[in-house]
Amino acid sequence: METLTKTSRRDFLKLGIAAGGGLVLSFNLSDSLAAIVKGNKSLAATVDFNSYLSISPDDVITIFSPNPELGQNIKTSFPMIVAEELDADWKKVKVVQAALDVKKYDRQLTGGSGAVPHSWERLRKAGATARQMLVDAAAKRWNVAASTLSTNNGFVIHTNGTKLSYGELATEAGSLPVPTDVKLKNPKDFKLIGTAVANVDNKEMITGKPLYGLDFYREGMLHAMIQRPASFGMKLKSVDATAVKSMPGIVDVVTFKNNVAIVGKSTWEIMKARKALKVAYEKDGNIESTSDHDRIFKELLDKPEATVRRKDGDVEAAFKNAATVIKREYQCPFLSHAPMEPMNFFAHVKADGVELVGPTQTPDRARNATATLLGIAPEKVTVELTRLGGGFGRRLQADYVVEAAELSKLINAPVKVTWSREDDMMGGSYRPAVRYRFEAALDSKGILIGYKLRGVGVNAGNSTREDNFLQVRWKIY
Structure with missing residues (x-):
């Protein structure tokens, strides 16, 4: 049995016929939307939305996705969800990474495994709505009842076997009203969802195509690496960069705050130069210590x-x-x-x-932090997202973004700051440190009859929250 779902114009607004023909639908990928309507004589209304689903005359279906791609494969799963309801050839569906736009998106981030659960219903509605409009366009062209038509793999098919591709119908569909009621598939009828499908970026990744922030290059840009204190609680005492400045490829050595940045023409030349840099640090307050953390945690547990x-x-x-x-x-210590x-x-x-370009899980946070540091309006900061080679929470922070912006201002040049693995191990942000005490009560047969869990830690959230788990947040079919 199919599911009947109500779709309001808040969720779907037909933008009209794109240049060259085609069907363009917008669909809201966030929970709230304050649509900004601008005057346009060629269209009834031009609206800023959260995302767009477009079907071009050459059968290409495009989704502009606000969520950063960090390896959770939304660039594959998002098209699969839309293609499922659209009955399209999913290989012809592509996702284009949307740039940061806070007027369109109120959740333009990746974290907590929330991209697919958050967008699930809206993506399905986007596909189902486009499918219905294509069916209506075919019914109008052939002057037949829509009930005599079906769809499969990118075609609208009449009971007599006649068929038209979605691309052939896209322009006509773009002139039709957006349906307010669309039917979603019964999960038992899914053809794509639940199947093993290869990552659409596999070829680019294994052939070394420039996808990641580390691949990004801009003509005339400089590179930089930053020497930081070896421990939290230390400050810079002295710097001797005499030998560094005369080394090949080195442009400048800049000191700011507790950091010493070596600026050059390549990361390899900078890495060699770091070995010649002489820096000294001194204690500035208490040095962070794992043994101190352990002691404090034990005291708090008692x-x-x-x-x-929770108590049951x-x-x-x-x-x-x-x-x-x-x-x-x-x-578990800080890791x-x-x-x-x-x-x-x-x-x-x-x-x-x-201009900011690179891998971040929270582009809005990166933008706002940069604007605050430089004392400018956030609207003056643009953020372009690359694919992320993993995040795991590290790229939720904006420290490495702000650092690059601060250095660019100091040297008055475009620059890409790269961290070594050692830099991030010693001076990055860390997973929360925690200590737990478990107590289990067993009866005479060894059966569990009581359970206690007491924990203490440094964390941004409650690690025992039930809605952290997928099966609680999202219906599993």
Whole structure:
């Protein structure tokens, strides 16, 4: 049985016929949208939306995706979802990475495994709506009832066997009203969703095509690497860059805050120059220590004060009547996220604004942090997203982006800052440190009758939240 879903014009607005013909639909990929309508005599309304689904006369279906691609393969899964409801040849569906636009998107980020769950229904509706409009266009052309038509693999097919491709119908479909009620497939009828499909970027990745931030190159740009303190809680005391400045390919050595940046024509020349750099640091307050963290965590676990996250049943009675109680403690220190692609970002601070290019999970945070640092309006900062070679939470932060922008301003030139693996291990941001105490109450038969979990840690969120898990947040078919 098919699912009937109500689709409002808030979710779908027909933009009209694109230049050269074709069907263009917008579909809202965020929970709220304040559409900004601009006057346009050639169209009834031109609207800024969150994303667009377009079908061109040559049968190419394009989705502009706001979510950064970091290896979760939304560039493959998003087209599969749309193609499923559209009954299109999914290989003809492509995703184009959307640039940062906060007027269009209110969740233009990647984190917490939320890209597909967040966009699931809207992508399905986008495909189903486009399919219905194509069917209506074919029915109008052939002067037949829409009920006599079906779709399959990019074609609208009449019961007599006559068929038209989606590309042939796209222009006509673009002139029709957007349906308000569309039927979504029953999951048992899925052809693509749930199947193993190769990543659409596989060929580009294995042949070394420029996809990642580390691949990005702009004619005339400089490279830089930054020497940072070896420990948190230390500050720069002295710098001797005499030997470095005379080395091949080195353009400048810049000191700012606690950092010493070596600027040059290539990362290889900079890496060699770093070995000749002489820097000294001194203690500035307390040095961060894992042993201190462990001691503090143990002390906190023993204190009676705690926030109760969940309590089911009479736990105290279960432990009182237990035949056996087992107690164990486990801990995890601060650990580097260690994404496969080294940290990097390109920045060009100009008189009229800032251009940022690179791998970030949170482009809006990167933009706002850069604007704050430079004392300019966020609207003057543009962010272009590359594919990310992993993130794991490290690229949620904006430190490496802001650093590149600050250096670009200091040297008055476009620059890409690259981190070595050692740089990120020593001076990056880390996964949360935690310590947990588990207690299990067993009856005389060894059956679990009671359970306690007490934890302490440095974390941005509650790690025991139930809605962190996919099966709670998203219906599984």
